[in-house]
Amino acid sequence: MDSSPLSNSNTESYAEQVVSQLKQDILQGYFAPNEKLLMSRLKARYNMGVSPLREALSQLLVEQLVVVENQKGFRVHPVSKAELKDIYHTRAHIESLCIKLAIENANDEWEGQIIASDHRLKKTAHLLSQTNNLNSEQARQQLQQWEATHHRFHSAITSGCQSPALLKVRHSLYEKASRYRNLWLNQYMVDNQVFDTNEKDHDQLIEALLKRNSKLACELIYQHLLNPYKLLQGSEF
Amino acid sequence: MDSSPLSNSNTESYAEQVVSQLKQDILQGYFAPNEKLLMSRLKARYNMGVSPLREALSQLLVEQLVVVENQKGFRVHPVSKAELKDIYHTRAHIESLCIKLAIENANDEWEGQIIASDHRLKKTAHLLSQTNNLNSEQARQQLQQWEATHHRFHSAITSGCQSPALLKVRHSLYEKASRYRNLWLNQYMVDNQVFDTNEKDHDQLIEALLKRNSKLACELIYQHLLNPYKLLQGSEF
DNA sequence: CCATCTAATAATGTCGATATTTTATAATTT
DNA sequence: AAATTATAAAATATCGACATTATTAGATGG
Numbered sequence: 001m002d003s004s005p006l007s008n009s010n011t012e013s014y015a016e017q018v019v020s021q022l023k024q025d026i027l028q029g030y031f032a033p034n035e036k037l038l039m040s041r042l043k044a045r046y047n048m049g050v051s052p053l054r055e056a057l058s059q060l061l062v063e064q065l066v067v068v069e070n071q072k073g074f075r076v077h078p079v080s081k082a083e084l085k086d087i088y089h090t091r092a093h094i095e096s097l098c099i100k101l102a103i104e105n106a107n108d109e110w111e112g113q114i115i116a117s118d119h120r121l122k123k124t125a126h127l128l129s130q131t132n133n134l135n136s137e138q139a140r141q142q143l144q145q146w147e148a149t150h151h152r153f154h155s156a157i158t159s160g161c162q163s164p165a166l167l168k169v170r171h172s173l174y175e176k177a178s179r180y181r182n183l184w185l186n187q188y189m190v191d192n193q194v195f196d197t198n199e200k201d202h203d204q205l206i207e208a209l210l211k212r213n214s215k216l217a218c219e220l221i222y223q224h225l226l227n228p229y230k231l232l233q234g235s236e237f
Numbered sequence: 238m239d240s241s242p243l244s245n246s247n248t249e250s251y252a253e254q255v256v257s258q259l260k261q262d263i264l265q266g267y268f269a270p271n272e273k274l275l276m277s278r279l280k281a282r283y284n285m286g287v288s289p290l291r292e293a294l295s296q297l298l299v300e301q302l303v304v305v306e307n308q309k310g311f312r313v314h315p316v317s318k319a320e321l322k323d324i325y326h327t328r329a330h331i332e333s334l335c336i337k338l339a340i341e342n343a344n345d346e347w348e349g350q351i352i353a354s355d356h357r358l359k360k361t362a363h364l365l366s367q368t369n370n371l372n373s374e375q376a377r378q379q380l381q382q383w384e385a386t387h388h389r390f391h392s393a394i395t396s397g398c399q400s401p402a403l404l405k406v407r408h409s410l411y412e413k414a415s416r417y418r419n420l421w422l423n424q425y426m427v428d429n430q431v432f433d434t435n436e437k438d439h440d441q442l443i444e445a446l447l448k449r450n451s452k453l454a455c456e457l458i459y460q461h462l463l464n465p466y467k468l469l470q471g472s473e474f
Numbered sequence: 475c476c477a478t479c480t481a482a483t484a485a486t487g488t489c490g491a492t493a494t495t496t497t498a499t500a501a502t503t504t
Numbered sequence: 505a506a507a508t509t510a511t512a513a514a515a516t517a518t519c520g521a522c523a524t525t526a527t528t529a530g531a532t533g534g
Contacts, residue, residue, distance in 0.1 A: 013307045013517065015295070039485070049519050051288065054487085055295040058252070062299040064405075070250045071486060071525050083401075090402040093338075097330055164320075165327040168301075169406050250487065276515070286489050291517085308495050308516055 014052035021046060022056050026065050026076055027179045033079040037066065063172060065179075081233070084180050088229035091173035095158055095225055096218040098170055102160030103214045110160040111210065117149070117156040118206060124149045125195050135187060143190070147178075153202070157209065181228055184235040197227070251289035258283060259293050263302050263313055264416045270316040274303065300409060302416075318470070321417050325466035328410035332395055332462055333455040335407055339397030340451045347397040348447065354386070354393040355443060361386045362432050372424060380427070384415075390439070394446065418465055421472040434464070 022042075025031055042053050057074045060066045066074050102110065124146050131139045151174065158170055201224045208217035259279075262268050279290050294311045297303045303311050339347065361383050368376045388411065395407055438461045445454035 058292040058295040
C-alpha cells in the first residue's frame with residue numbers, strides 16, 4: 001500500500017511525460033501551426049532521445065495535434081477557419097448531447113457538484129473583475145485560473161452523462177478548441193462584458209438543468225459554446 | 238506528376254504499415270482481450286524492430302485498443318459489458334446526430350449515394366441468402382463482404398453531415414463496436430431473420446431520410462444500431 | 475539574372491545494444 | 505508444506521549509431 005494518497009508509485013515513462021508537455025506547448029502556441037518539429041530541437045528542449053519523442057508524437061498524431069509525412073518528419077497540425085468552425089460546432093453538439101443524457105441520469109450528487117463548481121467560478125470571476133489592468137502578468141494568471149475553473153464547471157455538468165466514451169470525445173474537442181482560443185483570441189477581446197454574459201448564460205443554464213428542462217438546456221449550452229467562435233471567426237491569422 | 242492513378246508516390250513508413258495490421262489483428266480477435274503483446278512476438282510477426290512497433294502501439298493507445306503500463310509493456314485493451322454498452326449507445330447517439338445534420342445539408346448528390354449503396358447492399362444480401370451453409374469458408378467471406386457493404390451504406394448517409402471531426406468520432410466508435418461483434422457474436426446468432434430485419438430497418442430509414450423526417454430518422458438509426466448490442470448483451474465471454 | 479543541375483549538409487526512420495525492471499525459478503527458513 | 509528470500513532469466517524503455525532520404529547552397533549554363 002502507498003502512504004501518500006495520490007501518488008501513483010510506478011513512475012511515468014519519458015514518453016508519457018513528454019506527451020503532456022508537447023501537448024501544452026502546441027495548445028498554448030509555443031509551437032506555431034504548421035511549424036516543423038525538428039528532432040534536434042525537441043531533444044534539446046525536453047532533454048531526451050528520439051525514441052520517447054517519436055512515441056509521444058505518434059500519440060499526438062491520432063489526436064490531430066501534429067501531422068507527419070514520411071521522411072519529412074513531424075509538423076504542428078495546421079489551423080484553418082474551416083476546422084475552427086467544425087471543431088466549435090461539433091463540440092457544441094457533443095456537449096449538448098452530454099447534457100441531455102446527464103439530465104436523464106440526474107441526481108443530488110450531480111446537482112451538488114454543479115452548484116459547487118458554479119460557486120467557485122463566480123468567486124474567481126469576482127476576483128478578476130477587480131483587476132484593473134487585464135494585460136498585467138497577474139491578470140494573465142487569473143485568466144488562466146478562470147479558464148480552468150470554467151472548464152471544471154462544464155465538466156461537472158457533462159460528467160453526469162456517465163459515458164466515458166462520450167466524455168473522452170468532449171475532452172478532445174475542448175483541447176482543440178482551446179488551441180484556437182489561445183492562438184487567435186486577442187487580448188482586447190476579453191472584457192468585463194464577456195464575463196457578465198458568461199455568468200448570465202450559466203445562470204440560465206443552471207435553472208434549466210435544475211428544472212430538468214432538457215430541450216432548453218441543450219439549446220442554451222449550444223449557443224453558449226459558440227460564443228467564443230463568434231469572436232474568433234473574424235480574427236486574422 | 239504520377240502516372241499510376243492511385244499510387245501515392247511517397248512510401249509508407251514501417252510504423253504506418255503496422256498500425257493497420259495491428260489494428261486488424263486486435264479488432265478481429267487474433268490477439269485476445271488483455272493479452273500481453275510481447276515485443277519478441279510482435280517483432281517476429283510483423284518483421285520489424287521495436288521502434289516502429291512502439292510507435293504503432295502508441296497510436297493504438299490513444300484509440301484505446303491497447304493499454305500500457307510502464308516497464309510492463311503493452312496489452313490488448315480489455316473488454317467489459319460496461320464498455321460494450323457505452324460504446325454501442327454512444328455510437329448510436331453520434332450516428333443519430335450525424336444523420337440529423339446530414340438531413341439539414343441534404344442534397345441530390347447525397348441522396349444518390351444513399352440509393353446507390355443501398356442497392357449494392359441489397360445485392361450482397363441476396364447473394365448471402367442463397368448460401369445454404371453459413372459456416373462455410375465461402376459464407377465467411379461473403380459475410381465479411383456484407384459487413385463492408387453495410388458499413389459503406391451507413392457511411393454514405395452520415396457523410397452528409399459534412400463534419401470531419403464528427404465523422405472521425407463515428408469511425409472510431411464503429412471500429413470498437415466491430416471488435417465486440419467479432420469477439421462475442423456467435424455464428425448461430427446470424428441468420429436470415431437478421432438480414433430481413435436489417436433490410437426493413439434500412440427501407441424505413443431511407444424513407445424517413447428522403448422525406449427529411451429528421452426526428453423519425455434519428456430514432457430509427459438509434460434503434461437500428463442497438464440491434465447487435467441486444468444480441469451481444471447476453472453473450473458470455 | 476534566372477533556371478537547372480550538382481555537391482554538401484542536415485534530418486529522418488530504423489536497428490542493435492545496454493541499463494533497468496519485472497517475472498519466473500530455486501533455495502531457504504519457519 | 506507454506507511463506508519468504510535469493511537467484512536467474514526475460515522483457516522493457518531508452519540511447520547512440522547508421523543507412524537512406526530530403527534540403528540547402530553553390531556552380532554551371534542559358
